[in-house]
Amino acid sequence: MAFAAIHPEAGRIDATLPDLGCGLTWSAVHRIRPRVALRCPECGHGVHAKVSARGLRYFAHDPGRLTGCAWLNESLEHHLLKLELATAVRAADWHAELEVRSPDGSWRADVLASSHDGTRRIAWEAQLSPITIEEIQERTERYRAAGVGVCWVSPAAQAPWMGHVPSIRVREPTQGRPWTVVEGPSAFDFDRGAWGAVDALELTAFVRWVSRGQLVVHEVRPRYRRVWFAADDLYRRRRLVWTSSPHIDSETRHEAMRQRQEARKRQREEQQRQAERQAEAEAEARRKDEQRQREIRAAEEAARRDEQLRRWAAEAEQARQRREVEEQQRQAQQRAAEQQRLRQEQDERLAADRWWGELSAEQLYEFREAVADPLWKTHAARPEFDAQGPTPDRAYGIAIRIRQRLHGVLRPSPASLHRLPPAVPVYVRNGREAQQLAATGAIDPTRIVHFNLPDHEQMSLI
Numbered sequence: 001m002a003f004a005a006i007h008p009e010a011g012r013i014d015a016t017l018p019d020l021g022c023g024l025t026w027s028a029v030h031r032i033r034p035r036v037a038l039r040c041p042e043c044g045h046g047v048h049a050k051v052s053a054r055g056l057r058y059f060a061h062d063p064g065r066l067t068g069c070a071w072l073n074e075s076l077e078h079h080l081l082k083l084e085l086a087t088a089v090r091a092a093d094w095h096a097e098l099e100v101r102s103p104d105g106s107w108r109a110d111v112l113a114s115s116h117d118g119t120r121r122i123a124w125e126a127q128l129s130p131i132t133i134e135e136i137q138e139r140t141e142r143y144r145a146a147g148v149g150v151c152w153v154s155p156a157a158q159a160p161w162m163g164h165v166p167s168i169r170v171r172e173p174t175q176g177r178p179w180t181v182v183e184g185p186s187a188f189d190f191d192r193g194a195w196g197a198v199d200a201l202e203l204t205a206f207v208r209w210v211s212r213g214q215l216v217v218h219e220v221r222p223r224y225r226r227v228w229f230a231a232d233d234l235y236r237r238r239r240l241v242w243t244s245s246p247h248i249d250s251e252t253r254h255e256a257m258r259q260r261q262e263a264r265k266r267q268r269e270e271q272q273r274q275a276e277r278q279a280e281a282e283a284e285a286r287r288k289d290e291q292r293q294r295e296i297r298a299a300e301e302a303a304r305r306d307e308q309l310r311r312w313a314a315e316a317e318q319a320r321q322r323r324e325v326e327e328q329q330r331q332a333q334q335r336a337a338e339q340q341r342l343r344q345e346q347d348e349r350l351a352a353d354r355w356w357g358e359l360s361a362e363q364l365y366e367f368r369e370a371v372a373d374p375l376w377k378t379h380a381a382r383p384e385f386d387a388q389g390p391t392p393d394r395a396y397g398i399a400i401r402i403r404q405r406l407h408g409v410l411r412p413s414p415a416s417l418h419r420l421p422p423a424v425p426v427y428v429r430n431g432r433e434a435q436q437l438a439a440t441g442a443i444d445p446t447r448i449v450h451f452n453l454p455d456h457e458q459m460s461l462i
Contacts, residue, residue, distance in 0.1 A: 003083065003098040005029075005047050005059040006039040013038075014098060015049070015057040016086055021097075026057060041099065042108075043069035056083075081126040081155060081170075082110045084179055088207035089113040089124065107142045109150075113211065122149040122210065133161045140165045149217075151210065151242075163227075163238030166217040170203055179203035185215065186227055186241035188250040193258070195220060195241060195251075196228040206242075215242045221255055345392075351415035352396035359411075363429075363453070370451045371410060371427050375402065383407060395419040400427070408449075417442035429453040 003015045013020040013029070020026065029036050030049040038047045038059065046062035058079070061069070082098055089096035089111060100112040109123035123143055127136070136152060143150040152167040159169060168184030185198040185206065209215040218241055220227075226235040359367070368385055375383045379402050386399035390413070397412030397420075408425040414436050420426070420443065427449045428434050434450040437443055 002040060002042070002047065002059045003057075003079070003086075004041050004100075005049075006041050008037050012041060012097075015059060016083060016096075016098060030057075040069060041101070045069065075128065077155070078110075078126050078128050081128070081153065082124075084203065085111045085124040085126065085153065085207070088179075088204045089211070091204050092208040092211040094211050102146060107139065107146065107148070109148075112148075113207075115211070120149070121147070122151065124207075125150060125152045127152045127154050127159070127167075128156070131161065133164050136161045136165050163236070163240055166240055166242070168206065168242065181206045182231075183229075184242050186238070186243050186247070188224075188243070188247040188254070189228075190250045190254055192228075193224070193254050194226065194228055195224055195238070195243075196230065197236075199229075199231055209244075210242070214244055216245070216248075217241075218243050218248050218251075221251060223255070223258075224251060348392075348396065348413065348416045352390060352413040355396070355411075355413045355415075356390060358455075359429075367429050367451070367453060368410070370453060371400065375400075375407070379403075379407075385410065392416070392419060394421070397426070412437070414440050423447075425449050427451075430455065 005013055005015070007013045007020075007022070007024070007029070010020070010022040010024055013022055013024065015026075020029070026049070029038065030051065035048065038049070039045065040047050040059070040061060045064075047059040048062060049057070050060045051057050086096040086098055092113075093116070095114045095116065097109075097112045097114075099108070099110065101108040107123070110126045111124040113122045113124060114120070125139075140150055140152075150166055152161070152165055154162075154167065154169050155172060156169070159167065161167065162169060162183060168181050171180045171182050173179055179202070180199075181201040181203055182199045183197060185201055186195045187198055188195050206215065220239060220241055225237050225239060227238045227241065228235055372383050375381075381402050384401045384404075386394070386401070390396040390398055394409050395412035395416040395418075397409035399406060400408045400410055406421065406424060408427055409420060410427050411429065411433070412420055412426055417437065417440055425447050426437065426443065428437060429451055430453050431450055432455065434445075434448045437448055438445040
């Protein structure tokens, strides 16, 4: 499958162009008798014009083709990406040729874009197959030596050579969105002093800006090569990025500012060292003077020392006695608080036992089914009720989980509402129970969901 062919009279023709790039119509080569002797530009074997079920025009090899033709090994995904790149180049008002080989055979561009005045050429390479960084850098150097710019385009989720050569990652159209560039362009944040990746840029806009020179390949300064990817919440090292001149200038200005700051820092450090040396000399002089003064005062201090030590010992004993009294008071307060806590927990457990003692197993089953049914309809997932039953950390209610996440609490005890997790809804059997919970004043009534279940078991007829 190929988009280009050699016409015996018109020369190279392009199936993606309305006039095939030479003033011919598609009908002049498609299903015409006698058949036009078209040849493959890559291997020279005969080809014929075809149209896919989706209306895609292309050239297919005749039977008996050579297995070594490079175009035979390209996937449909590769061809479609090349076509999208060519369309974007033409939308940018540049000339686009598909599958162009250099005269010396050193390179073959998937899409060769040329400005109308012929002063600029850019090769757009759809790179889907695995390739090493060394190989892709070598191929990029061949383009550079030929005076041809290049941009490598990958639709893969990851490409190890991103940032080592001029490159972008793209995402196929989804949910009505066109082809999108998700990695490659970057903007410099002067305040953060870092490059940040720009994603969700339409491919056509990216190609247009590159064609107009609004976006260029920039080799990031070594200090700034950790590029922030907000969508992934992480940094990745990138040597090359696509960006605009203002952002390059921002990086340059930030580096100049940083160097000025470092120079000022070095100057401050040198001044500080000089001040420290001067301070050390002055301190040494003071030390000698103070040593003389100490020797004079030593005799006076010796006389006062014993008296001072006696006073300190008395003060220390008084302080010890105060601490002992304070510790006893603190322990008494702790014991009282612990007894109060235990009494409160016991009261709450008894209240919870009475609260749950009002329900029979059948009523509990009925209640759980009443809660599960609307949750199943709303969340399309079966809620799970904690097998441990009522627990203190759920205010002696039963935890309700949906997809292993806490959704709500089933029938918490009115005496333990202060233990409820914040914000989660609370389910009770009926309006009476809802009023009991609301009357405590410990819960927002809007969090309470109640059903119209009877307080007593329904009698069934046998």
